[in-house]
Amino acid sequence: MTKSATAIAHPNIAFIKYWGNRDHALRIPANGSISMNLSGLETKTTVTFDTTLDSDTLTLNENPVTGPGLERVSQMLARVRDMAGISTYARVVSGNNFPTGSGIASSAAAFAALALASSSAAGLNLEEKELSILARTGSGSASRSVPGGFVEWLPGDSHETSFARTFAPLESWPLADCVAVVSQAHKAVGSTGGHTLADTSPFQSVRVQDAPRRLEICRRAILEKDFSTFAEIIELDSNMMHAVMQTSTPPLMYWQPATLAVMSAVQAWRKSGFPAAYTIDAGPNVHVICPEGFQQQTAQRLKEIPGVLQVLQATCGGPAHLVE
Numbered sequence: 001m002t003k004s005a006t007a008i009a010h011p012n013i014a015f016i017k018y019w020g021n022r023d024h025a026l027r028i029p030a031n032g033s034i035s036m037n038l039s040g041l042e043t044k045t046t047v048t049f050d051t052t053l054d055s056d057t058l059t060l061n062e063n064p065v066t067g068p069g070l071e072r073v074s075q076m077l078a079r080v081r082d083m084a085g086i087s088t089y090a091r092v093v094s095g096n097n098f099p100t101g102s103g104i105a106s107s108a109a110a111f112a113a114l115a116l117a118s119s120s121a122a123g124l125n126l127e128e129k130e131l132s133i134l135a136r137t138g139s140g141s142a143s144r145s146v147p148g149g150f151v152e153w154l155p156g157d158s159h160e161t162s163f164a165r166t167f168a169p170l171e172s173w174p175l176a177d178c179v180a181v182v183s184q185a186h187k188a189v190g191s192t193g194g195h196t197l198a199d200t201s202p203f204q205s206v207r208v209q210d211a212p213r214r215l216e217i218c219r220r221a222i223l224e225k226d227f228s229t230f231a232e233i234i235e236l237d238s239n240m241m242h243a244v245m246q247t248s249t250p251p252l253m254y255w256q257p258a259t260l261a262v263m264s265a266v267q268a269w270r271k272s273g274f275p276a277a278y279t280i281d282a283g284p285n286v287h288v289i290c291p292e293g294f295q296q297q298t299a300q301r302l303k304e305i306p307g308v309l310q311v312l313q314a315t316c317g318g319p320a321h322l323v324e
């Protein structure tokens with residue numbers, strides 16, 4: 001007997017970043033975070049519970065995956081089996097429509113889509129909050145890809161209280177993300193490893209302590225569509241996270257010369273009145289955020305910077321959802 005469901009989820013870009021955990025196993029974050037889902041970019045995942053299987057299987061972008069990749073997926077499936085009171089193994093088939101190594105975190109969309117598809121296939125009808133909690137256990141940022149639009153992950157202090165919710169609908173402020181890709185190389189230390197190093201930086205406690213203030217400024221700037229306040233706070237937050245990364249033991253240095261070239265170009269544009277702001281995740285590529293009306297110009301300007309290989313574009317996206 002088989003039971004199947006297919007879900008689509010979007011990646012997201014964090015404006016106030018998640019870096020470091022209070023509980024690594026459960027991914028209870030050190031601080032709250034704010035993000036925007038990215039429309040146009042998506043992961044589509046089909047989960048089929050099949051009584052003839054004797055283990056879980058995973059196919060990603062048409063390639064079979066075993067080892068740690070499959071193990072991480074299997075852990076979420078085990079959680080879902082537990083919740084549904086079933087013991088059947090599942091076949092997971094997943095694909096992204098955006099390139100890996102593009103500076104767009106695929107784990108957020110992947111685990112949001114997996115949480116929705118697997119829980120539905122198992123016959124669970126989870127509410128958005130429960131889905132966000134489930135997605136969080138696979139990848140912290142995936143909690144934010146479950147609700148749509150502008151999202152805040154409330155850090156909480158337990159498994160049940162750490163989840164994300166929409167605080168402004170996607171239509172409320174048309175922003176675009178132009179991703180300046182400066183390297184497609186696989187990063188040496190991914191986010192999961194990076195989170196465990198955060199507390200070795202003497203700056204992490206200061207960054208975490210100040211997080212409620214930055215969250216408040218960012219939330220209000222989004223609600224009031226105040227681009228200049230928004231730009232200042234997201235650049236500050238990104239710089240603070242990278243300061244922690246760069247002062248961890250061992251240090252994590254994600255920036256490359258072209259990363260800095262884009263950062264300083266964006267700051268110069270803003271000084272001259274052009275509305276754009278940068279934010280950078282655990283990699284060298286730069287997300288440049290601007291009002292949708294400036295998207296084409298921003299992408300064009302970025303392409304002219306030496307070292308920028310490619311520019312990907314997205315606007316504000318909706319929630320994870322089931323498809324036929």
Ligand code: DP6
Pocket residue numbers: 013014016017018019027033105107108138139140141142191192193195280281282
């Ligand atoms: C720098 O959610 O990718 O992108 O929970 O280990 O999968 P895991 O980490 P992940 O961390 C994201 C880190 C970040 C900032 C952010 O998206 O908030």
